[in-house]
Amino acid sequence: IGMPTILSGRVAMLGQASSNAATLEVEKFNAAGGLNGRKIELVIRDSKGQPQEAARVARELVTSEDCEIILDAEASSGGFAVHEVARDLGVLVMHTCSETSSLSADPKIRTPLGFRCARQGVHDAIVGGAYAAQVAKEKNLKRWMTVSPDYAYGRDTTAEFMEYLKLFNPSIEIVGDVWPKLFQADYTEAITRLLQGKPQAIYSALWGGDLTSFIDQAGIYGLFNEREFFAVNMADYAVLTAVKNVPRGLHSGNRYLKSFPNTPANTNWCNAFQTRFKDLPLNWAWQNAAAVQFLTSAIKKAKSTEGKKIAQALEGLSIDSPFGASGKLTMRAQDHTVVDYALAWGELSGKEPFMKSPVPGSWKQITELEAEWKKRKGFA
Numbered sequence: 001i002g003m004p005t006i007l008s009g010r011v012a013m014l015g016q017a018s019s020n021a022a023t024l025e026v027e028k029f030n031a032a033g034g035l036n037g038r039k040i041e042l043v044i045r046d047s048k049g050q051p052q053e054a055a056r057v058a059r060e061l062v063t064s065e066d067c068e069i070i071l072d073a074e075a076s077s078g079g080f081a082v083h084e085v086a087r088d089l090g091v092l093v094m095h096t097c098s099e100t101s102s103l104s105a106d107p108k109i110r111t112p113l114g115f116r117c118a119r120q121g122v123h124d125a126i127v128g129g130a131y132a133a134q135v136a137k138e139k140n141l142k143r144w145m146t147v148s149p150d151y152a153y154g155r156d157t158t159a160e161f162m163e164y165l166k167l168f169n170p171s172i173e174i175v176g177d178v179w180p181k182l183f184q185a186d187y188t189e190a191i192t193r194l195l196q197g198k199p200q201a202i203y204s205a206l207w208g209g210d211l212t213s214f215i216d217q218a219g220i221y222g223l224f225n226e227r228e229f230f231a232v233n234m235a236d237y238a239v240l241t242a243v244k245n246v247p248r249g250l251h252s253g254n255r256y257l258k259s260f261p262n263t264p265a266n267t268n269w270c271n272a273f274q275t276r277f278k279d280l281p282l283n284w285a286w287q288n289a290a291a292v293q294f295l296t297s298a299i300k301k302a303k304s305t306e307g308k309k310i311a312q313a314l315e316g317l318s319i320d321s322p323f324g325a326s327g328k329l330t331m332r333a334q335d336h337t338v339v340d341y342a343l344a345w346g347e348l349s350g351k352e353p354f355m356k357s358p359v360p361g362s363w364k365q366i367t368e369l370e371a372e373w374k375k376r377k378g379f380a
Helices: 012-031 051-063 076-089 121-139 152-168 188-197 208-220 264-277 283-302 307-314 363-377
Strands: 002-005 043-046 069-072 092-095 114-116 143-147 173-178 201-204 228-231 250-256 318-320 328-332 337-339 344-347
Touching: 002 012, 002 051, 012 208, 012 264, 012 283, 043 051, 051 069, 051 076, 069 076, 069 283, 076 092, 076 114, 076 152, 092 283, 092 307, 114 337, 121 152, 121 201, 121 228, 121 250, 121 344, 121 363, 143 152, 143 188, 152 173, 152 201, 173 188, 188 208, 250 283, 264 283, 283 307, 283 318, 283 328, 337 363
Parallel strands: 002 043, 002 069, 069 092, 092 114, 143 173, 143 201, 201 228, 228 250
Antiparallel strands: 250 344, 318 328, 328 337
């Protein structure tokens, strides 16, 4: 299995968390005897966060390293490039970090051998929009602005969130948006524009080091004084432990927290990860762990490592998982994307459990609204 990911630069945490989690699950599979004694070799390569390098590395993993499967642990910026390489080479690819909805929702992009084991932007938007709309009603937050990274994930996810926010609360007025570049160092201009817009609430799809830098810089300017901030990617240990002061009125979707789902299975998995790597798992960790669990389950079911046979076994496959809303994850057959994962939003604090009262999302509601969204986008 070849794994292109980001192991250097500002978001190296993505690649480290991803590769650690994948390694942990591969070790479990191999220790249990593999497939009739045949064990998995995980070949990990650094793309440096550059889409063209991600494509080159992915191609090299197949043509030079003889990898039979691609575990694509790239951000959306590189994930689409890897997807096209996998299409061209005819190999099975499992995307584990890209959350841009169109990657699996758009039938023009999908391939028979392409799968996604990562949360999806539209799912987060439905749950987050419903939660934020309720908070807005309770606190009379009518004027909103957004600040999100200027690339596919940031643009798409922000549009989806605001769409559902207004669906659940039509009184919302969006008075402006700001689009800093991915991996930008200085957010002074963005913060100034937000202050000038005088919103009562702000939504952001910034993530990783970009989000921590933005929050620390915005705190200096008093951006969070008397404003509510909704950051979909905040409830992740890398961000929560890096921010100097978690401001009041900060809301987030769950990324990965040991306390949600509040189950022995999730606690035990977190403890095993910490013991093995001396670090806390992140959102990318659970997604890559689940991806390897799906792949190894499908390999056993197919009794083969041939891509087409694994793909057939993956379609509609449900597995026991500590990351499931009800203890299971399913690889949806119709669009090859993971569903039934634990989703919640809530207000954050600066210490464990960080999100004291998570408000879980409803997969019945997610599925119904996602189907309507696909029809409007022409994806159905």
